[in-house]
Amino acid sequence: MPLKLNKINLLILGKPNSGKSTLFNFLCKNELSPTGDEYGLTKKNYSSEFEFDNYIFVINDTPGLRRKSKISDKDEEARNKKTLSILRKVDVVLLLIDSIENLTRQDFRLLDNAIHKKKIIFTVFTKFDLVDDKKNYRKNTLNYLNNNFSNHNEINVEFISVHSRLNINKLLKLIIEKTNLLPIRIPKKDIKKFTNKLLKENRFPKQKGVSIKSKYVVQTDLAFPSFKIFLNTNKKVSQNYVNFFTKEFRDYFNLIGVPLNLTFMRSKNPFQIK
Numbered sequence: 001m002p003l004k005l006n007k008i009n010l011l012i013l014g015k016p017n018s019g020k021s022t023l024f025n026f027l028c029k030n031e032l033s034p035t036g037d038e039y040g041l042t043k044k045n046y047s048s049e050f051e052f053d054n055y056i057f058v059i060n061d062t063p064g065l066r067r068k069s070k071i072s073d074k075d076e077e078a079r080n081k082k083t084l085s086i087l088r089k090v091d092v093v094l095l096l097i098d099s100i101e102n103l104t105r106q107d108f109r110l111l112d113n114a115i116h117k118k119k120i121i122f123t124v125f126t127k128f129d130l131v132d133d134k135k136n137y138r139k140n141t142l143n144y145l146n147n148n149f150s151n152h153n154e155i156n157v158e159f160i161s162v163h164s165r166l167n168i169n170k171l172l173k174l175i176i177e178k179t180n181l182l183p184i185r186i187p188k189k190d191i192k193k194f195t196n197k198l199l200k201e202n203r204f205p206k207q208k209g210v211s212i213k214s215k216y217v218v219q220t221d222l223a224f225p226s227f228k229i230f231l232n233t234n235k236k237v238s239q240n241y242v243n244f245f246t247k248e249f250r251d252y253f254n255l256i257g258v259p260l261n262l263t264f265m266r267s268k269n270p271f272q273i274k
């Protein structure tokens with residue numbers, strides 16, 4: 001059984017006007033952070049707490065992040081730095097995207113940054129009340145992410161509206177669910193079953209014509225999904241191989257949308273492990 005965390009630290013990030021402070025105020029049931037149609041209303045970080053389903057959520061609202069090229073003054077630069085420093089300290093990052101705007105390269109960069117820092121990440125499309133064909137919008141957005149963002153398995157995606165109270169509780173429940181996955185312990189026998197399945201199916205991508213096999217996998221941290229994968233090669237594995245293995249591992253153990261630490265170990269004497 002995973003350990004139950006009772007405090008979850010959240011950070012809200014996103015472009016100006018994406019609805020960060022509206023969500024923050026709604027969740028904390030106060031009007032601490034200024035909201036409105038003017039871009040860049042929030043000029044500092046706000047932190048507050050609220051309770052949901054026996055959990056205490058500590059939530060941080062931040063000033064809107066703009067592209068580096070658009071930043072003109074030192075104050076904004078300092079605010080951005082501060083925001084990214086909070087990122088290091090939280091468990092969960094909510095990247096807010098206005099549903100009526102497109103995903104941009106800056107959004108992908110922020111997602112990559114949060115992935116690199118091993119956070120639980122939610123890409124949250126806001127103002128969903130303004131979308132007419134919600135079903136199609138959802139489908140197209142998920143397809144777009146699958147096709148254009150190679151790390152899509154590392155993030156969760158949700159569509160909310162604070163004005164219509166749409167999917168907010170669902171979002172909070174999902175945050176709890178994913179946070180509870182983190183202190184994970186996968187029994188050795190299940191890891192063995194997984195490696196045997198991979199070996200049997202033998203779909204490993206070839207590297208210079210050679211099929212690299214993962215012979216065994218060891219969990220190295222019980223508080224965080226960290227694993228060492230021992231390979232039958234003394235060569236560095238390709239990104240293609242890493243992606244293949246990571247996807248198989250996530251799918252098998254149902255670890256979609258949570259950070260994962262996989263270290264691929266080369267074998268000094270690859271011929272010893274058959």
Ligand SMILES: Nc1nc2c(ncn2[C@@H]2O[C@H](COP(=O)(O)OP(=O)(O)OP(=O)(O)O)[C@@H](O)[C@H]2O)c(=O)[nH]1
Nearest residue numbers: 016017018019020021022036040041042064162163
């Ligand atoms: N229709 C609709 N509008 C929303 C929703 N949430 C926020 N808005 C509006 O979007 C505008 C921007 O909201 P804010 O919460 O101030 O956005 P922000 O991301 O905090 O903006 P900055 O602080 O400038 O970065 C406001 O006019 C809100 O009323 C929503 O669920 N539906």
Ligand SMILES: [Mg+2]
Nearest residue numbers: 020021041042
């Ligand atoms: Mg704001």
